[in-house]
Amino acid sequence: MAFSIGELSRRAGVKVPTIRYYEAAGLMPPAPRSDGGQRRYGRADAERLTFIRHARELGFEPEAIRELLDLTAHPEQSxxxxxxxxxxxxxxxxxxxxxxxxxxxxxxxxxxxxxxxxxxxxxxxxxxxxxxxxxxxxx
Amino acid sequence: MAFSIGELSRRAGVKVPTIRYYEAAGLMPPAPRSDGGQRRYGRADAERLTFIRHARELGFEPEAIRELLDLTAHPEQSxxxxxxxxxxxxxxxxxxxxxxxxxxxxxxxxxxxxxxxxxxxxxxxxxxxxxxxxxxxxx
DNA sequence: TCTACGATCTCTAGCGACTAGAGGTTCAAG
DNA sequence: CTTGAACCTCTAGTCGCTAGAGATCGTAGA
Structure with a gap:
């Protein structure tokens, strides 16, 4: 249920350094860490990252992607x-x-x-x- | 019939420095120059540049755009x-x-x-x- | 024809989004 | 345990622009 950044990379088709970059850029949430300090991910992260990849391939800018992700994340807004x-x-x-x-x-x-x-x-x-x-x- | 880079910029919706960059990158052909050394363009350039802009907005990489442009430019290939x-x-x-x-x-x-x-x-x-x-x- | 001033020139430097590498640590199969 | 692949952070490089700096061009108006 919890997997590594390499596994996430394979599942979403996004390179490992790019995942870390997306975390730093705020497109991906800060991942929880193992005892040794390695990032651990779940299904939702793979979905989110795959969405980001598709949206980037379709030419959407990170800012637009952020907005689309927020639509999902905050259904309570007006x-x-x-x-x-x-x-x-x-x-x-x-x-x-x-x-x-x-x-x-x-x-x-x-x-x-x-x-x-x-x-x-x-x-x-x-x-x-x-x-x-x-x-x-x-x- | 021959117009400046600023005019081309307005017609195609692409910034002036970006046009010069596209020329350096080989996406636009080297423009002929006026006596004083300023770039002069024609209708075909505006079309080509507008195509490039649209293709970029749709997420195509410069390499893919180059290929698509070549389809147009070399109808004599097999x-x-x-x-x-x-x-x-x-x-x-x-x-x-x-x-x-x-x-x-x-x-x-x-x-x-x-x-x-x-x-x-x-x-x-x-x-x-x-x-x-x-x-x-x-x- | 001269002049003024906006547009253009080249060149360098910066930024956003990655990408690649160095040098060191962690994890898990054996 | 050990050991090697995978992970960590950090720095530096690339690609596609974008923004000046300082000099030159071109054209409308006197």
């Missing part, structure tokens, strides 16, 4: 607070899904044309380059 | 090469869309429960923490 934070992240997530959807379609089209012996022209750049209007981001 | 690279990115993009979809559903559920006066428990962590099986990533 509905309005949760709603505002969740809604903001929801909009962001939907933007990303839309962008990735366009990229997926373009990649699929290229592969399809390849199969028919044509070297189709590639519009990967145009695919994500347009839609500059989805911005409203840089003040 | 079908097999293009197919392999595009297929790999397609799988990755689909994984991300699936992950984001789960996160979106969970955020939407929380907001929905908020609206009905309940402070629903938050499962955002579980949402992305499971599915460790989609790994095959860390050797």
């Amino acid at each position: 509905c309005a607070t949760i709603d505002a934070i969740a809604a903001r992240h929801l909009r962001e997530v939907e933007r990303r899904i839309a962008s990735l959807g366009r990229l997926r379609d373009e990649l699929a089209r290229m592969i399809g044309e390849c199969g028919h012996g044509r070297i189709g022209d590639c519009r990967v750049v145009e695919t994500l380059a347009d839609h500059a209007h989805c911005a409203g981001e840089h003040p | 079908c097999a090469t293009i197919d392999a690279i595009a297929a790999r990115h397609l799988r990755e993009v689909e994984r991300r869309i699936a992950s984001l979809g789960r996160l979106r559903d969970e955020l939407a559920r929380m907001i929905g429960e908020c609206g009905h006066g309940r402070i629903g428990d938050c499962r955002v962590v579980e949402t992305l923490a499971d599915h460790a099986h989609c790994a095959g990533e860390h050797p």
Whole structure:
């Protein structure tokens, strides 16, 4: 039920030094220690760390991840607070899904044309380059 | 038709020093210079840079972005090469869309429960923490 | 044409998020 | 017990930017 940092590393797919870094950075809680001073972890830590890894791979910044983790950690805070934070992240997530959807379609089209012996022209750049209007981001 | 780095910065939503950094890093081609040595850009540069920004926001590493840009830049390379690279990115993009979809559903559920006066428990962590099986990533 | 001043130039240094290594301690299988 | 892999802390390095410093360019207005 209690396992080492190496085991946690294997379960979550996050390198050992990175786990220690996340603890120092406040993304992971300070782990309880064995008599000899080594960190001990449980299932919840593996889940939390796996979430952090996925969120990082998806391009979320540590600050955003912290907020998402807080949603889980403090369900007692007001509905309005949760709603505002969740809604903001929801909009962001939907933007990303839309962008990735366009990229997926373009990649699929290229592969399809390849199969028919044509070297189709590639519009990967145009695919994500347009839609500059989805911005409203840089003040 | 030819504009400055500041103008490019505004069009693409990327800071001026970052543009110079991308040039040094090889993500942007070396820009032609004015008589006085200032960089001059065209429409294609703005598109490319906007693509880079979007791809970075979506969590793609510079190396992956370089590959995607190369797909566009060298349509003359063999079908097999293009197919392999595009297929790999397609799988990755689909994984991300699936992950984001789960996160979106969970955020939407929380907001929905908020609206009905309940402070629903938050499962955002579980949402992305499971599915460790989609790994095959860390050797 | 001259001038002023904002934009651009290069260069160096700093920061956030890791990552790698040195040197020493702990744990657990034998 | 012993011993070697795994852990500890600490420092230093890398990558992707970001923020000055000090000098030069370019253009609008007198």
